[in-house]
Amino acid sequence: MVSAKDILSDSLRSSVLIIKHKDKLSPDYVPENLPHREEKIKELGFVFRDLLAGDAKDSERVVIVGRTGTGKTATVRLFGKNFEDIAEREYGVKVKYVHVNCYRHRTLYLISQEIANALKLPIPSRGLSAQEVFKMIHEYLDRRNIHLIVALDEFGHFLNTANTEEIYFLVRLYDEISAIIKRISYIFIVNESHSIYKLDRSIRDHIARRLIEFPPYKSMELYDILKYRVDEAFNDNAVDDEVLQFISNTYGYDKGGNGNARIAIETLSLAGEIAEKEGSPVVLLDHAKKANSTINPEIQEIVDSLSYLDLHQLILLKALIRVLNKSKADEVTMGTLEEEYISLAREFNEEPRRHTQVYEYLRKLKVIGIINTRQSGKGMRGRTTLVSLSLPLDKRLDDYIMQQIVVRLKSKA
Numbered sequence: 001m002v003s004a005k006d007i008l009s010d011s012l013r014s015s016v017l018i019i020k021h022k023d024k025l026s027p028d029y030v031p032e033n034l035p036h037r038e039e040k041i042k043e044l045g046f047v048f049r050d051l052l053a054g055d056a057k058d059s060e061r062v063v064i065v066g067r068t069g070t071g072k073t074a075t076v077r078l079f080g081k082n083f084e085d086i087a088e089r090e091y092g093v094k095v096k097y098v099h100v101n102c103y104r105h106r107t108l109y110l111i112s113q114e115i116a117n118a119l120k121l122p123i124p125s126r127g128l129s130a131q132e133v134f135k136m137i138h139e140y141l142d143r144r145n146i147h148l149i150v151a152l153d154e155f156g157h158f159l160n161t162a163n164t165e166e167i168y169f170l171v172r173l174y175d176e177i178s179a180i181i182k183r184i185s186y187i188f189i190v191n192e193s194h195s196i197y198k199l200d201r202s203i204r205d206h207i208a209r210r211l212i213e214f215p216p217y218k219s220m221e222l223y224d225i226l227k228y229r230v231d232e233a234f235n236d237n238a239v240d241d242e243v244l245q246f247i248s249n250t251y252g253y254d255k256g257g258n259g260n261a262r263i264a265i266e267t268l269s270l271a272g273e274i275a276e277k278e279g280s281p282v283v284l285l286d287h288a289k290k291a292n293s294t295i296n297p298e299i300q301e302i303v304d305s306l307s308y309l310d311l312h313q314l315i316l317l318k319a320l321i322r323v324l325n326k327s328k329a330d331e332v333t334m335g336t337l338e339e340e341y342i343s344l345a346r347e348f349n350e351e352p353r354r355h356t357q358v359y360e361y362l363r364k365l366k367v368i369g370i371i372n373t374r375q376s377g378k379g380m381r382g383r384t385t386l387v388s389l390s391l392p393l394d395k396r397l398d399d400y401i402m403q404q405i406v407v408r409l410k411s412k413a
């Protein structure tokens with residue numbers, strides 16, 4: 001009998017490795033180049049270029065805003081590292097860049113400690129306040145003639161938890177510390193712009209003067225990002241072009257996706273692992289599809305179940321998407337939905353089904369998990385059923401439903 005050890009040893013020896021640098025697919029890895037973020041790096045350079053003058057007296061601040069996975073962290077980190085280098089080598093100016101994650105360090109005190117640690121500045125063990133630590137940091141920079149750029153990533157967490165005085169102290173530092181040369185500059189990274197607009201005006205006006213927006217990636221942008229990662233992390237010719245097209249079309253913002261590079265890279269990485277596990281020397285479309293359904297299991301299951309629905313159930317679903325799109329609301333009343341269904345069925349030259357049948361369809365769609373229903377509470381005349389979609393309104397879903405309707409209509413003809 002073959003021992004378990006032999007089986008393991010054989011499988012290890014014969015396994016095909018197509019990912020040569022796994023670390024380059026990890027979310028923390030910052031590549032040397034960030035396709036489609038070159039302009040943002042230039043904009044950051046523009047904001048901080050006065051620090052290179054040698055006699056810079058003012059500090060700078062800028063807010064970076066964008067959805068998750070739009071490259072905010074990676075871009076700012078890459079900028080910081082390169083800016084430090086260029087300042088020293090080409091201008092003989094000392095600039096230090098420090099990146100603080102405010103999710104992990106969400107109080108003023110923890111932020112001050114983190115900056116001090118990054119500068120290797122020993123803090124006396126007697127309990128100093130955060131304000132005192134900031135003063136020490138400033139004096140340290142002054143003594144060594146250093147300008148500091150602090151990136152405050154996930155800054156929304158600090159804004160949501162800190163009290164007004166702390167926020168005020170941090171962002172209006174040089175109202176509190178008197179200095180001839182203001183040595184500490186900031187990059188505030190926030191996930192959505194509204195967290196800034198909720199702020200007190202005196203703080204908001206102070207930080208939101210300069211804003212750099214990071215839009216969600218379009219599919220051709222994701223394609224370039226993925227291609228670059230493939231070159232860095234995979235063996236030559238190990239990834240089929242269809243894989244890149246599939247992933248970038250799935251997540252591209254212009255194709256109805258969320259424009260999130262992190263998920264796109266994660267899908268690529270997982271597709272690579274699946275291919276390796278199956279012993280395939282090349283990552284193929286099928287591996288990418290499997291990876292995608294692992295990452296989005298519920299959505300995939302629901303989308304699969306659409307192919308079992310019949311024509312009028314699909315028309316009802318399409319009608320729901322249409323009214324939700326029109327009304328920009330999250331839910332619609334049964335009455336409105338039914339009216340839309342009737343008119344849509346007629347557009348397709350179909351005789352609309354009767355009310356009881358439509359109710360039955362709704363029940364079926366609810367069982368599949370694609371819609372939710374609830375009874376309206378107080379505040380509405382009578383009681384009515386409110387219907388909502390349980391998936392995000394997504395153009396791809398809409399297109400897919402339409403495609404299924406067309407298939408059903410054709411097979412009837």
Ligand SMILES: Nc1ncnc2c1ncn2[C@@H]1O[C@H](COP(=O)(O)OP(=O)(O)OP(=O)(O)O)[C@@H](O)[C@H]1O
Nearest residue numbers: 027034035037068069070071072073074225261262
């Ligand atoms: N233009 C790009 N080129 C290459 N890789 C990119 C690019 N943009 C983002 N990435 C990669 O995508 C992942 C997510 O990016 P990043 O963490 O910078 O996004 P983020 O906007 O800061 O998201 P969050 O708000 O969730 O922190 C990282 O692995 C990053 O390296």
